[in-house]
Amino acid sequence: MPAPLQDEPTQDVEESSSSESTQRLSLEDLPTEVQGKVIDYIFGDMHSVSRNTHSLRGKNVSSLMRHPRRKAVSDLALVSREFRTLVQERIYRHIKIKGTRGGLKECEDFFSDNWDLRKYVRHIEVWVPVWGDKGSLANDESFAVLRTGAPRHFNYPLAHQPEEMAVDRFGLFVRPVSSTTATLEEIFDHIAVFFAFAKVFTLEGGHCKKSNMIRHFKNTLVPAKTLTKLPSIRTFAIRGAWNVMRDYNHWPHLQEALPNVEEWHCSYAKPRLEAELVINYILLSPPHQWRSVNICLDGMYSKDTSTLSSSSKIGDAKQLHLCERLGDLIPQLESLSFTGKVCECLWMHALKRLNKSRTDCRLQSLEIVVKSCCRRRVTTVDTVTGEELEEEIGGFMADTAGISNLVFIKAFERLVLGTVEALKWAVNLKYVRIRYIDLDSECTHLNPYWILDGDYVWGIWSEEIVERLGECRPSAQFVELGDGIQMGGGSNGKVTEESSTTADEEGEPGSQYGPMINAAVNAPGAGGLIGPAGHHAGHGYTIHGLLNPPQPHPHGGGVERSVTSLYPRLKPKSIKTSSYKILAEARGS
Numbered sequence: 001m002p003a004p005l006q007d008e009p010t011q012d013v014e015e016s017s018s019s020e021s022t023q024r025l026s027l028e029d030l031p032t033e034v035q036g037k038v039i040d041y042i043f044g045d046m047h048s049v050s051r052n053t054h055s056l057r058g059k060n061v062s063s064l065m066r067h068p069r070r071k072a073v074s075d076l077a078l079v080s081r082e083f084r085t086l087v088q089e090r091i092y093r094h095i096k097i098k099g100t101r102g103g104l105k106e107c108e109d110f111f112s113d114n115w116d117l118r119k120y121v122r123h124i125e126v127w128v129p130v131w132g133d134k135g136s137l138a139n140d141e142s143f144a145v146l147r148t149g150a151p152r153h154f155n156y157p158l159a160h161q162p163e164e165m166a167v168d169r170f171g172l173f174v175r176p177v178s179s180t181t182a183t184l185e186e187i188f189d190h191i192a193v194f195f196a197f198a199k200v201f202t203l204e205g206g207h208c209k210k211s212n213m214i215r216h217f218k219n220t221l222v223p224a225k226t227l228t229k230l231p232s233i234r235t236f237a238i239r240g241a242w243n244v245m246r247d248y249n250h251w252p253h254l255q256e257a258l259p260n261v262e263e264w265h266c267s268y269a270k271p272r273l274e275a276e277l278v279i280n281y282i283l284l285s286p287p288h289q290w291r292s293v294n295i296c297l298d299g300m301y302s303k304d305t306s307t308l309s310s311s312s313k314i315g316d317a318k319q320l321h322l323c324e325r326l327g328d329l330i331p332q333l334e335s336l337s338f339t340g341k342v343c344e345c346l347w348m349h350a351l352k353r354l355n356k357s358r359t360d361c362r363l364q365s366l367e368i369v370v371k372s373c374c375r376r377r378v379t380t381v382d383t384v385t386g387e388e389l390e391e392e393i394g395g396f397m398a399d400t401a402g403i404s405n406l407v408f409i410k411a412f413e414r415l416v417l418g419t420v421e422a423l424k425w426a427v428n429l430k431y432v433r434i435r436y437i438d439l440d441s442e443c444t445h446l447n448p449y450w451i452l453d454g455d456y457v458w459g460i461w462s463e464e465i466v467e468r469l470g471e472c473r474p475s476a477q478f479v480e481l482g483d484g485i486q487m488g489g490g491s492n493g494k495v496t497e498e499s500s501t502t503a504d505e506e507g508e509p510g511s512q513y514g515p516m517i518n519a520a521v522n523a524p525g526a527g528g529l530i531g532p533a534g535h536h537a538g539h540g541y542t543i544h545g546l547l548n549p550p551q552p553h554p555h556g557g558g559v560e561r562s563v564t565s566l567y568p569r570l571k572p573k574s575i576k577t578s579s580y581k582i583l584a585e586a587r588g589s
Contacts, residue, residue, distance in 0.1 A: 028080050039086045042073060092120040097190075099128030099182050099204075099214075104190050111194050121195050126187055127204035130211040130243055183215040184244075185227055188257055192228045201233045201258075205240030207269035213243050216250065227257035237265035237294075246274055248281040255287060262289055267296040271340070271371065276322055283325035286332075291362075293333055297340035298371050323374060324349045331357060335365040343374035343411065344418035351425065361426045366419075370436045372401040373411030402438060403446050404587055409580045412436065416450045417465055423452075424472035430454055443567040446484065446575060446583070452476060460484075462577045484575030485566045485582065563587050 027035070077087040097107050111118055184203075191198065205214060217225070236258050238244050245251055245266075268275040275297055286293075323342055327349025330336060354361055401408045412434075419432060435449035450459035457469065457478045469476055563586040
């Protein structure tokens with residue numbers, strides 16, 4: 001007779017308790033970090049929501065911390081108490097407010113009824129309608145007289161006038177008060193009351209023809225001249241800055257109201273001389289706590305050449321050369337992004353400032369979008385007085401830009417060379433992107449650029465650039481060295497297509513300019529350059545092809561080609577600066 005199974009009841013009890021404990025587990029039992037990851041997966045890849053997050057570097061200011069379907073996913077807040085907090089953090093961390101009195105009143109009413117939601121707001125974006133606050137259509141001459149006594153056209157917007165008249169004085173506006181544009185004073189007061197936890201503040205001034213400037217103070221007859229301080233703001237971004245700052249006098253009270261800003265973005269939609277002056281004077285005495293600066297003087301990549309001349313045409317060149325101000329600012333920054341006219345002298349002034357302060361350069365990231373390059377400055381001696389004079393050379397061609405302008409290409413090359421030489425003392429600089437954008441270029445693939453990412457380099461090159469790179473940053477190497485254009489040969493100044501279809505066993509194309517490139521590779525300081533062996537992108541030469549250039553067809557000759565046949569089909573990984581001369585000569589022929 002078998003022995004009784006005494007362990008069966010105990011085993012059943014254990015299985016039952018284990019089953020019950022498993023059934024009691026729910027989503028709420030997961031760690032908060034895991035639940036946050038679940039929410040992030042549903043919302044998509046979004047910016048961090050931590051209290052210390054305040055940087056806009058490398059991100060689109062208009063779309064940061066926003067979600068297009070946040071109303072649809074708001075129902076997830078009903079899943080659990082923990083989910084409610086996580087969802088509300090992501091929904092309200094970036095709010096956008098219309099910069100009118102009605103918009104501020106609507107925001108005030110909502111957060112007054114939902115006071116606990118204020119703590120989730122991290123990024124405040126205020127956009128001000130630039131078409132608001134137009135003058136009355138009634139041609140009342142008694143009210144259409146300026147303080148100077150001169151008559152004013154009845155359609156001229158009051159917002160264009162100096163800050164001498166209150167926004168709603170005499171009731172001249174056809175729009176109701178609730179829809180009139182808010183002043184900066186009202187906007188700052190609103191933020192100070194409702195959003196004490198905010199870290200990022202974006203002020204959108206907008207852009208349109210003959211737009212109104214945003215009023216800074218309510219009572220323009222007796223202006224306060226001070227704005228409410230926002231000590232929690234760490235990042236301040238101004239978009240459409242022409243409607244916010246048209247003179248340096250508009251900046252000081254903004255700076256005083258934002259004492260703890262570490263990251264500053266300022267973008268002008270179109271290039272203006274006044275905008276360059278404002279930025280120049282701001283950078284004469286920048287806040288010492290700035291660590292990241294993003295300045296754009298031409299957000300629409302305008303083709304207008306009226307602002308391409310040298311800064312020296314505006315007052316004293318020594319005081320108004322913006323590149324010098326940028327150079328003085330570089331040592332204290334960790335990140336700099338600039339769009340506009342620039343030249344290599346910014347590195348000379350950065351080095352001077354470093355030598356004077358005797359500190360290490362903090363710069364880690366640099367991005368420059370070149371609108372044009374400043375005229376080259378040379379020092380000469382007056383034969384009569386013996387005094388040293390600073391002159392600019394280059395003429396009109398130095399004020400314009402394009403791939404067929406060799407003066408511009410040389411200036412761009414000097415800027416890149418200055419950047420390479422700066423790598424010797426800017427030891428923390430790991431990322432550089434310098435580029436010229438021309439949407440109407442004959443070949444956009446040949447717009448000059450230069451990129452340093454870690455120890456890898458792409459873009460324009462010359463023998464001198466390669467040599468200096470090997471000396472100043474030995475670990476950095478060009479990924480590929482190539483002409484950047486579809487090379488051909490000919491005589492009498494004509495470009496011809498050779499029948500040099502021979503290729504080496506790796507399958508790389510031939511080029512009769514191979515010896516020139518081979519000389520560049522064997523130049524001093526060019527040793528150790530790397531490139532994927534045997535790899536050809538259809539528009540350049542790898543190191544293998546450079547060291548073993550195929551020979552041209554022995555019979556020579558060829559078929560004449562147009563300059564467009566020199567253009568690459570894909571964006572080249574490298575472009576030799578002498579290739580632009582070949583293009584210019586082909587175009588001239």
